Amino acid sequence: MLTSFYSVFEQQLQNQKQSLKEEYKKAKSDRRKAWLKKQIADAKDMRDHLREMQAHMKTETCPHCGKKI
Numbered sequence: 001m002l003t004s005f006y007s008v009f010e011q012q013l014q015n016q017k018q019s020l021k022e023e024y025k026k027a028k029s030d031r032r033k034a035w036l037k038k039q040i041a042d043a044k045d046m047r048d049h050l051r052e053m054q055a056h057m058k059t060e061t062c063p064h065c066g067k068k069i
Contacts, residue, residue: 003057
């Protein structure tokens, strides 16, 4: 698995989360329901992809504090 674009994908996920938060700030009747559903599914797929990339990068973290070793 190619992990060199991890930071790009991570930034894209953060942008998706921000746009979802902005959409949820709107009144329920004003929300774009179909768009919202698709964006949530895309964000979940991106999150899972990032987790898989992390596993392949083999970044080791401290079990106590969670920082990289």
